[in-house]
Amino acid sequence: MAEIIQDIQEQEYIINMGPQHPSTHGVLRLVLSLRGETVLSVQPHCGYIHRGIEKMCERLTYQQIIHLTDRLDYLSAHINNHAVCMAVETALGIEIPERVKYIRTIMDELARIASHQLWWCSFGMDLGALTAFFYGLRDREPILDIFEESTGGRLIQSYYTPGGLMKDIHPDFQKRVKDYIIYFRKKIGEYDQLLSGNVIMNQRTQGIGKLTKEEAISFGVTGPSGRGSGFECDVRKHRPYGMYGKVEFKEILRSEGDAFARYMVRMDEMRESLNIIEQLIDNIPAGDFTVKMKPVIKLPEGEYYQRVEAARGEFGVFISSKGEKYPYRIKLRSPNFSNLSALHTMANGQKIADLVAIGASLDYVIPDIDR
Amino acid sequence: MEFNIYDFTSFTKWIDESLNAAMSPFWVMITEMAIIGVAILAFYALVGLFLVYAERKVCAFMQNRVGPNRVGPFGIFQTIADLLKLLMKELVYIKNADKLLFNIAPFIVITASFLAIAAIPFARGLHAIDFNIGIFYVVAVSSLGVIGILLAGWSSNSKYSLIGAMRSGAQIVSYELSVGLSLITMVVLAGSMQLSTIVEAQANGWFIFTGHVPAVIAFVIFLIASTAETNRGPFDLAEAESELTAGFHTEYSGIRFAFFFLAEYMNMFIVASIAATVFWGGWMPFHVPGWEGFNTVMDYIPPFIWYIGKTAVIIFILMLFKWTFPRLRIDQLLTLEWKYLLPINLFNVVLMAFIVLMGWHW
């Protein structure tokens, strides 16, 4: 009998979390081995929506590639496109108009806010606070309306193009964005009231999923998740692009490295994004919304890399060109993929419920992992 | 026979007497049981439908939504439509599931919630059976539900269900203690376990007011513990849809799922009834000693309305809990019970006993 009990105690309970599971935010499969409720190991299995975007890009012109990078991290579609556009522009040596830089920066920040709002929704939901979901979506809707008005798209816009923008902004754009800043400054307080200060939420997240700064750097965990561990990885600050070199903003850093730190970084980043937009929105200079580009862009031979700060971390585009209208090779450095690699380290020895909280605090978007 | 909405005693007595005049005592008993069964069944269905609708409306109210609004005026027939849908759905059988236990589990859960209704006094004289150990009976039968949940998780042959069932077992068995102890505190105050006596004892003031601090503590603990016992958020770990998809009822479909669903709402109704009865005076109107005019006005409101109103308020509080708080983790849940609620509760019983002994309670 004692042997049987010992045998049972040593056995691992293997469970498949996903590919269809409410808290994997898509088709990610995590194979967990458990002892009781304690997670012994997490094995991510990716690839359920691997579309081979990098391969497809080898047969597409640079203008067409934009429409695929949208679909990586669909919540920061603008930011992904920004990277591709800038990589092409640097390769060609084009100086884009100031107006474009302003608009791109504002759009990027709006996308970041919208993305963090959706993260906040799902964070609450993963912890079991269902009401949070609707508060976040309520405030995200006006941003999508602003996008729709100017770009024609709500989720994926394909608004940027090498050399500028597809279209000029809508005449109401500035007014609506300014209204939104005032609106959201008031509403973000509700987020804190509902979730940030909640005792249960604090207990569920503080000290959970610890990641030290060294581990974060080693795993390449970037974005709010990395900054929650104190990793100074904000590309906007350290390698400025667009208008980020000219605006004042703080790089939000916290040293705890737990799920709650990652939560607070994102909350503060939403406020910081509002500040950035506020500094830019009144000063959008007049001018062209794009430079005249040839219909077929041929990049000079060479290798180009562009880093941007997407909503979930550092997004990078590596283009290797042989002087043809198609890239020879495109590599997309997706933030979620690196962030996911640290999941096992964070979740090891925690409870299943903690794993869900950690996953929520990493905010993964599966199309970005699978590409 | 005079029908009086303030006192059903004469009405029920009239039924009993006319039945006795017509048939032998054995058949009277059978007929009365049938009448009560049908009445409770109808009541059960009605309350279930209404609570599901209410929950959806309350939840919508909290989430900036409208809630059901298409089927009938304000969507009041939405739950009926849902019920029809669930009735028509296929009952999926799980491969290698333990068929007998799998089928029996929803019935155990729903029967447990059914049994408890019998002892609840709805109004003066409207009471299926008035035990002298009413509270004890209610606590005992409502804890039977956990057997159904454990069976459901065990027999589903699903790993998620099993984890959900184990969580549920640990949770309900733990919180049973707090529910029991907080009720015992009030039994000490009332000096009786009979629910009708407890209600009568509150004629001059509800226990929550006359019982001093221990009654308030007991009430708060009862609310927390009963939320946990009914598996509702923030203690819905057994279902925990973001962790275990649907916990113990992951594999159930159609009307069997509906049984679990209905049982959850009925359990909520039962704990709210008990809380209203024991702490807020049940069907007893709100009286302030000495304010004769005020008390007369309060007496004009029928006891049944008082009872339903109090229960509704408590149900609303339970719904607010669910739609506001995140879910606890299993170890935090057990910590809360064993390290905080239980010691407080034990101390509270002693305190209450002391107050009663000193005679400070009236």
Next chain:
Amino acid sequence: MNNEQLTAKILSFEPSAEVKEGHQYLTATVASDKVHALAKNLRGSKDTNFDYLFCLTGMDYGDSLGVIYHLESTNLKHQLVIKTVCPDKEKPVLDTLCDIWRTTEFLEREVFDLFGINFNNHPDMRRIFLEEDWVGHPLRKDYSDNNIIVK
């Protein structure tokens, strides 16, 4: 550290490395068997301290396969690109850098999956996106698939 100092440093670690300044990054090309030692030195040395590998790219150069590492130092802020080529296209093999930068565990699995480059000493060398029984490595230039959508 500026590029000249970095060049000198790299050459002192690995004399056979070919260091040249690209239009964006300083690029060091090293033989495939020297990568691990050089990387270890670059990571370990206090004045280079490349602690952050931000991109790992598999490349098919047509006649050979290779890998490009993008490195950055988080405190010194300098950046470096290391390139390497596997000599044998039929059996491409490299040393894993998992022990230096843990992010490469997944990135190398991706390269293995899509390019077929094997990494020595990798703790878990399996395909990461495609199924285990997938034939071929899709990102290679000679990969052909009847169902390819973009031609």
